Amino acid sequence: MKVSLVLFMAGSLLDMGLGLKLRDALIGLRDVRFLGFGLVFGFGFGPILALILTWVIPLEPSYAIGLLLIGLTPCAPFLPGMVTRAHGDMNYAAAMLLLAAVGTVVILPLAVPFVAPSLTADVWSIAKPLLVVVLLPLILGIAIFDRAPAAAATIRPIVKKVTAAATIAVLILCAVLYGKGFVSTFGSYAIGAQIVFFTVITAASYLLSGGLSQSRRSVLALGMCTRNVGAAMVPLFSAAAVDQSAMIMVVLGVPMQLIFSLLAARWFARDARKQ
Numbered sequence: 001m002k003v004s005l006v007l008f009m010a011g012s013l014l015d016m017g018l019g020l021k022l023r024d025a026l027i028g029l030r031d032v033r034f035l036g037f038g039l040v041f042g043f044g045f046g047p048i049l050a051l052i053l054t055w056v057i058p059l060e061p062s063y064a065i066g067l068l069l070i071g072l073t074p075c076a077p078f079l080p081g082m083v084t085r086a087h088g089d090m091n092y093a094a095a096m097l098l099l100a101a102v103g104t105v106v107i108l109p110l111a112v113p114f115v116a117p118s119l120t121a122d123v124w125s126i127a128k129p130l131l132v133v134v135l136l137p138l139i140l141g142i143a144i145f146d147r148a149p150a151a152a153a154t155i156r157p158i159v160k161k162v163t164a165a166a167t168i169a170v171l172i173l174c175a176v177l178y179g180k181g182f183v184s185t186f187g188s189y190a191i192g193a194q195i196v197f198f199t200v201i202t203a204a205s206y207l208l209s210g211g212l213s214q215s216r217r218s219v220l221a222l223g224m225c226t227r228n229v230g231a232a233m234v235p236l237f238s239a240a241a242v243d244q245s246a247m248i249m250v251v252l253g254v255p256m257q258l259i260f261s262l263l264a265a266r267w268f269a270r271d272a273r274k275q
Helices: 002-017 022-029 032-056 060-069 079-084 090-115 125-149 149-184 188-209 215-226 229-238 244-274
Strands: none
Touching: 002 079, 002 090, 002 149, 002 229, 002 244, 022 032, 022 125, 022 229, 032 090, 060 125, 060 149, 060 229, 060 244, 079 090, 079 215, 090 125, 090 215, 090 229, 125 149, 125 229, 149 188, 149 229, 149 244, 188 215, 188 244, 215 244, 229 244
């Protein structure tokens, strides 16, 4: 499972980097309003919303930890595909990925001891794998594409195939390892808590990001309603004696975010056609 997750995360971000011009990503990052909304919703509103839900909804402690980790890790590596479906601004999709990758590497290790003190992992044990599987592949891909575009074009199809195989492996392993655990979430408020979380974070980031064009608001909202589940698992893999229910809650975020991001992309595409 760990190997498949590493290949999936690193491969997805390396693939993105191998086709990403840094100057295109910087277009979005130079947009102060977009950058501000990305930080506020990604690393302010999202974690606070998850924390409030753990107070309001009677979740088991391990499920609450899983929800808090999901709240701290915005933007899945498959964001560009959803942005394409939504007819959003692809330059801003690149900016959202960069912002989320850097923010997750910096904020997640610092936040975990406060939001989940029961996890025994220290800051560096969380930050190190995040650097390796989140930030490094993206930077490496960008560097190769910038310096040797022909080599990037040759490498990228191989990376896509490996990533696709890893994605299938992750999905199969999730079903095998956590299938019974998914069944146990029924009646535990875990699914309901995630439905509320994804609904509120998606709607709020899309409707309350005033001043951005529709194509950019859709990128922001899709970045919020997709979550980097692999990054959320890192603290659980790094800690000792973790209750499996916390892992199940995080893994549950895979089908939930797929459903919500597909529905959101359809909603945003409809709005884009009205422009």
